[in-house]
Amino acid sequence: METKVYAGRAKDREILSHCSSGGAFTVLSDEFLEHGNAVLCAGYNYESRQTEFRLVFDKTERDRCRGSMYMQSYALDSWKKALKWLTDNPDKELIFFGVGCQGAAFKEFASRKGILSRVTIVDIICHGSPSPMIWKEYAKGLEEDGKLSSINFRDKRTGWNKSVGIARIGDKEISLSKWKKAYSSKVMFRPCCSKCHYTRTDRATDITIGDFWHLEDKMPDFFDPMGTSVFLIHTDKGMQLFDSVRNRLDYRESNTKDCWQMNLERPTTHAADREDFWKDYRKKGIDFVMNKYGTNNLTRKLQRKFRSLLK
Ligand SMILES: Cc1cc2nc3c(=O)[nH]c(=O)nc-3n(C[C@H](O)[C@H](O)[C@H](O)COP(=O)(O)OP(=O)(O)OC[C@H]3O[C@@H](n4cnc5c(N)ncnc54)[C@H](O)[C@@H]3O)c2cc1C
Incomplete structure (x- = not known):
């Protein structure tokens, strides 16, 4: 089918305040969790200081995977675990969330293992993935006075489109502004990010989600300072899922032109330095x-x- 585009955000303000964009991840995954199905997504591991994929069956654990972690994530053995769970539970389904390259890889994996019909693949628009090694070292430096207890690269206290990076050690807040600045300087991305094949509006996944940037210009009467997601629906399966969560969303129909952002057209170019x-x-x-x-x-x-x- 031709890609359909929506601007949408969770009606539930509590969800909206805790997610990076408009809560697409929570709304779509709720539909799976509430029917006893599974979610495969990435969350930060405070012990290993890296972002790792995990298989999730409940909302508490899913909520721990909210937040855009600006570092490359590891699949580890999570895909094997997902395959085993689907094999052991033949009447169950799974929804996958990951950036474009991970969505394409998981689709290939699911197809080869014969589970594609039972998985829904949602990929996330991506500006680039920084080296996880650099993050680990940086985080170690932040932890001189104690272990990090939370990380939020997209804290919305100053609004969604002016979000700030905040970490916590106990009650103490630490700014992540240096990491965010270095991230946007485009000096830390993996070499392959500048040749990304997935920076386009037509993709092989079921749904693509991201930030609906420039919404204030395209749909000023629908703008919300707490954030709005873009949903690009590519397949009938994706459309059925979107239909089933419409009641949880405030949404408007849009198009591939109005939701334009650079990484829906081309990869991020590495910085000259x-x-x-x-x-x-x-x-x-x-x-x-x-x-x-x-x-x-x-x-x-x-x-x-x-x-x-x-x-
Ligand atoms: C590295 C990175 C770059 C991004 N660049 C852009 C961009 O250029 N334009 C844009 O529109 N959107 C971008 N996003 C996506 C955006 O920041 C939101 O994550 C997305 O819109 C989902 O919003 P939400 O409100 O549903 O998120 P939340 O509820 O906050 O959920 C975040 C989702 O992202 C997943 N996730 C977080 N970190 C990682 C990671 N490192 N690897 C894989 N999955 C991860 C979580 O598992 C969860 O599914 C990027 C995300 C990441 C992780």
């Missing part, structure tokens, strides 16, 4: 690169401008 970042990291360590690439450094800004003019 990406190699410098890695050289600096190897020579001078994590604190140095976070101070240089994770702050508004005027000298670096001028160097970047000069380089792009030369290009």
